Amino acid sequence: MEQQPSIGSSSPYYDIVIVGAGPVGLMLSTCLSRWGYKIKHIDNRAEPTPTGRADGIQPRSLDLLRNMGLKSAIMAHKPARVYEVAFWDPPQTGHGIVRTGTWASCPSFIDARYPFTTLLHQGLIERVFIADLEKNGVQIKRPWTITDFKSDNSENLEYPVEVQLKHVDGTASETVRAKYLFSGEGARSFVRQQLGIGVSHKDPIAHVWGVMDGVVKTDFPDIKMKCTIHSEHGSIMVIPREDNMVRLYIQIASSTDPDWDPCKTATEGEVQASAKRILEPYSIEWERVEWYSVYPIGQGISDKYTLDHRVFLGGDACHTHSPKAGQGMNTAFLDAQNLAWKIHAVEGGLADRALLTTYEPERKEVAENLLDFDNKYAKLFSQRPPAAAEVQAASEQSPTHAEDNEFIKTFKESCEFTSGYGVAYGPNVLNWSPSHPAQSALLNPKGTKLRTGRLMMNADVTRVVDANVVYLEQQIPLNGSFRIYVFAGKPSVTQQALKDFAFNLGDKRSFFGAYYCDNIASVSYHDNLDLNPHSLFFTICTVFAARRSSIEISRDLPDLLARYRDLVYADDRWDRHIPDAKAAAHAKMGLDEENGGVVVVRPDGYVGCVASLVEGSGTVDALNDYFSAFCTKKLGIT
């Protein structure tokens, strides 16, 4: 981070070269530029996506965009919002189509802040990121492409990657050196091909899809809903869009067809005629077509996401699948976010370089689950349409329910998955499990409902300093830091435990003390309160199980915690999901309402570990053990 040789800002030395300015490249670039890294970002298109392409932002991705301060810029474009999916099939007798059911795309058993899919064309989303990059001094070089690269880790060079770039028309070229190279080039990644990394196909069946965006005039009643329509004339999927537009996906050919031809195509007129037949008895006329494309696609996963942990792949370069589940952009965002904070942890000096080896297994498993899901979801519907009672039961019950049949189980899983809340990272140095090196008995206390490797739950709390009701999970922005949530229980009960926690945290051999950066004097009084000037890697907040008005920060918290007074909260808001709890956030997380507990959340929002909050050094000891598994320094007081 800013450690390049002192050869000026126009030097050809970069922290990272990012190729491709689609969702994955932009997310990576946005994170790293905010955290102070020097970036070379190129894209071979002359301008951002003008029309069409990906358009679905899942509920959890909207949380993420909000956490980055980008949500309002997205919503300013007035995207369409999909709350329900409707299923249309041929009637039992006669012709045409009838609605056989609808279900919530993100039912209330998923405790989502934004229980809908946001539909907006990719170019508008890209521009929101590009505007943010420009604020941080990153200009995407267009239309430029990558022509060659080499990565040499053997000599322990600071900039082991050499990259050749050129203008697409060949008028200019440039050689740069970087610590990392990232390919967000899409399915036909040059970098992946150069590395000789293969692509495995989970489901051998490939399809040719036609996709058309535009404005229609129709009496089809569900034109503003997401619909899956099967008719005797074929199948289409309807997706509402911003500006009264609609997107239709039509399957034009399948590798299971007897005359399968991956180059089969269809004209705009043919697709429109086909849509007309499928929608009968309803009418559909196109007032305007904004975008039309035909493309073959199969399920594929890149065998490796990196070979040397210097050159990485992400997004469509790593996984391709049908557009039906609307997961492409969302998965791309998470690939980038996962890699971004790990590069920051390594380059900033917190973590061993080995941390980077967790990128591929974490993200590849998610991609594999996505492809599995894609198949399962398709089969679920090809078997039979769900009965209305099943849909209702599935939507209204808790996530796990003893009497669920196979259909309802799959439905629930699929809702969690498509909403983005289902992402689960397996045990490793970051995601505590009984086999983690940290073996303190205080870890993973009995009763905790937080699952390591999964998102922290959402909870409303009241900020103590200004009585604002806020979303706890949104209080720490995506700043590259681990989030230390001190659930402090009842102030009268935990007073000594909090003192001991702060005392041990302040020791210079603790995870916090060892990476403390003592710049408090150089930041203003207010920045000091809002941000976290003492550490690039840890942001600490405290949540008391008490009414806001009863909390006195300077009395109830030791100095080290009281210092972050803008991050002290009262767990005093009623929660519909847990209506009888006195302290709903504590109760939701399964933490004792009197004694509290400490939750370590990774910089990307996934739970790392949970520890009891006890008197003495035990709690900090346990966290030191946890962080010792991947940190560069020897931690631990004893």
Added chain:
Amino acid sequence: MEQQPSIGSSSPYYDIVIVGAGPVGLMLSTCLSRWGYKIKHIDNRAEPTPTGRADGIQPRSLDLLRNMGLKSAIMAHKPARVYEVAFWDPPQTGHGIVRTGTWASCPSFIDARYPFTTLLHQGLIERVFIADLEKNGVQIKRPWTITDFKSDNSENLEYPVEVQLKHVDGTASETVRAKYLFSGEGARSFVRQQLGIGVSHKDPIAHVWGVMDGVVKTDFPDIKMKCTIHSEHGSIMVIPREDNMVRLYIQIASSTDPDWDPCKTATEGEVQASAKRILEPYSIEWERVEWYSVYPIGQGISDKYTLDHRVFLGGDACHTHSPKAGQGMNTAFLDAQNLAWKIHAVEGGLADRALLTTYEPERKEVAENLLDFDNKYAKLFSQRPPAAAEVQAASEQSPTHAEDNEFIKTFKESCEFTSGYGVAYGPNVLNWSPSHPAQSALLNPKGTKLRTGRLMMNADVTRVVDANVVYLEQQIPLNGSFRIYVFAGKPSVTQQALKDFAFNLGDKRSFFGAYYCDNIASVSYHDNLDLNPHSLFFTICTVFAARRSSIEISRDLPDLLARYRDLVYADDRWDRHIPDAKAAAHAKMGLDEENGGVVVVRPDGYVGCVASLVEGSGTVDALNDYFSAFCTKKLGIT
């Protein structure tokens, strides 16, 4: 509306001349320009308010700004949000100050969407309006002032008002003619003085206030809250602001002082020294002062808001009061909104000119209540600080409660008042009462909880076409139309009543049919669905007491209502305020969940009348009677 003589767009003929571009002038200008009126808008300042002045947007005003599509532009400036007010007083023994209590500024018994006050400096708010005006082709002429005007209603002229305007430096002048002249010039209104309208003082006591905006460094724990602080050294009020700023109000002199001098002043340093003493034992240092001002102010109300219903006053030109209640800008907004739609109704041809006579009594009563409240509120606190139990009881109970003591009653009233939800217009042609000319027995059905002259209640509903969960009260934008809410009960029960309602509504002698503008062919299919192309004056929406998925618009609604398919809703959302209701919106409004009812809401959101929904012509007859009280045409089918 656009009926000026055909002498080109640069002609000196305007629908209205608006003097002053503070909150009241901007709100009026914004409404009328959106509805197609030709406006001359001047302000004698060279630019919008640079710093300081009004800054409090009350909860209800935020609803209004959202209804105009302006809320997100306001919130983009990250204003401070006040959820609670803290009271600090001298301790029972010893020196200094202690917190004696806090209470919610908008407690949960007020069913507010945004239960907080939004604090943002007036200039930023003005710029949001100015940007909107520019989209509609209105440029405010600055720095220009009014030098003279005459209004002559005697000859039935179309443009009876002549106005002389000039550049403040005297380099240019202009004479224009208009249908209306509006003074939003503030407390020293030239127009008011020219008309010889006096100002009455309810409370003879005047004060000199000092107000300081800036960034402070302090250990006072409630610096981010609204605070009323009384100490042995004097009193101040603390208001948090955007960008970590704070505003302090200090009372410098009062006309009850023995040495009262309305010209008494204090320097910045004196006020800071005074604040230091008052806040002891806490420290306060100023990092930066953005604005400082001293001004004398007394309570005053203009005796008239208009003499001839051509030249009108609004905002501070009509009412001045202490800054403590934070009501100035909010009251100004409502003055303008009230007048705007009435001018539209008259000039657009819906209502008799006499409708304009309702402006003064409606708005003057609100101003009088505001001044009364201002006194009562001050006295409430000078008597004694509230006990904690009283505050809690007041905050958590329902609005009316038999055992409330005087203190709690006043508290509740004051919360409703300061939040903006307490505005109540008395009976007149618009606000039905038993003495209204419309005497149908179907009006004001038994059980209704809606009060005429007060806001319609908030309710969540599900939009049928796209399953989006939406705020019912926000669904019709501030478009100058009356809002006809057809609460349609159970589809199976009301089928015939809905058919009859639509049939009678379609008659060309009904309030709807008589002002129908048959321009459906000239608007696009989608505008047709979103807006309401058939009428400048009525927007109709339908709310069924049924689950969304059970509603089939084309089956359950007659054509005339089905046409507005984007405005058809399912009352199927759970509401915390009425947890056991099957159809919470119906239940909240006190309408029968089976049989429904029809609610007429004025263009500004206040309830005009409520009618039962019955088979036959009765419902439309009743509404025809209601509208006949102020409409230009003879309505009624029989």
